[in-house]
Amino acid sequence: MLQTVGEMFGGNQSGVSDFILLGISESPEDQRVLFGMFLSMYLVTVVGNALIVLAIGTDVRLHTPMYFFLANLSFTDLFFVTNTVPKTLVNFRSQNKAISYAGCLTQLYFLVSLVTLDNCILATMAYDRYMAICRPLHYVTVMSPGLCILLLSFCWLISFLYGLFLTLLMARVTFCGSRKIHYIFCEMNVLLRLACSNTQVIHMVQTATGSFLFFTPLGIIILSYVWIATAILRIPSASSKYKAFSTCASHLAVVSLFYGTLSMVYLKPLETDSMKDSVATVMYAVVTPMMNPFIYSLRNKDMHGALGRLLLGKAFQRFT
Structure with missing residues (x-):
């Protein structure tokens, strides 16, 4: 399948058949420790996000836009870590750390698409909170199931078209020097640094399109919360203010974590490459998807109840 992906992207233009994913450390002792850490984080991420999806899907009380x-954010995070971490775990336990050219492009495609999708969904969630707090009388009418599906479909469409667009650009890059990638997965800026062909135009296109898809959702989020904060400050009751803010607290925490880690990787010059960059990619690619379920369920009574009913229901079925 991966070979056909390479052909779909225009064939191997690189002159290399694979790349070497060196990861965070090449020390055998460190890799044993890292294997245990990444395996634990991966299992926690998969279980946590899967429980969120199942709890929301099976509890009719949670069938609301928020x-x-x-x-969908949890499903995206589940898919996101599965795109990168299993290969990383194999590399930690193997002497052969190679990833094929087609496999690298495939990993890059889903990486770009899913990061963009996370970005768009977070902006859509901010708009949902704006409607709930600033336009409560129109919320049910505006945030209809049809509009929610339309917004989500647009997020998926723009994300996967953008991933395809950048991957097609990368498929035209020539690689003839080093094949070593000091990251746990194929990341676009790293691949551009390894290229021996002129990548200035590709970098300019990536910067322009990436900035638009990064700052536009971020702008929507910031503008939504400016209006939300203004509306909350007008509420006379302190308890009502707290209740309104608490519905946004989890989303704000996830937004801060997502954009904070993402900016450490992408808001920097292309030429820079350090251990800090490699650790930063782990933060947004592994730690953030792992933390999201905890953030959303930590102080959310509705999620507590849904998760309890889901788990207790399974336990009850086991003993009957």
Whole structure:
């Protein structure tokens, strides 16, 4: 399958058949420790996000726009870590750390697409919170199931078209020097640094399109929360203010974590490459998807109840 992916992207233009994913450390002792850490984080991420999706899907009380988008965010995070971490775990336990050219492009495609999708879903969730707090009388009418599906479909469409666009550009790059990647997965800026062909135009296109898809959702989020904060400050009751803010707290925490880690990787010159960059990619590619389920369920009574009913229901079925 991966060979056919390479052909779809225009064939191997690189002159290399594979790349070497060196990861964070080449020390055998460190790799044993890292294997245990990454395996634990991966299992926690998979279980946590899968429980969020199942709890929302099976509990009719959570069939609302906010939880609809949250379920899709968890599904995206589940897919995101599965795109990168299993290969990383194999590399930790193997002497052969190679990833094929087609496999690298495939990994890059899903990486770009899913990061963009996370970005778009977070912006859509901010708009949902704006409607709930600033336009409560119109919320049910505006945030209809049809509009929610339309917004989510647009997020998926723009994300996967953008991933395809950048991957097609990378398929035209020539690689003839080093094949070593000091990251746990194929990341676009790293691949551009390894290229021996002129990548200035590709970098300019990536910067322009990436900035638009990064700052536009971020702008929507910031503008939504400016209006939300203004609306909350007008509420006379302190308890009502707290209740309104608490519905946004989890989303704000996830947004801060997502954009904070992402900016450490992409808001920097292309030429820079350090251990800090490699650790930063782990933060947004592994740690953030792992933390999201905890953030959303930590102080959310609705999620507590849904998860309890889901787990207790399974336990009850086991003993009957």
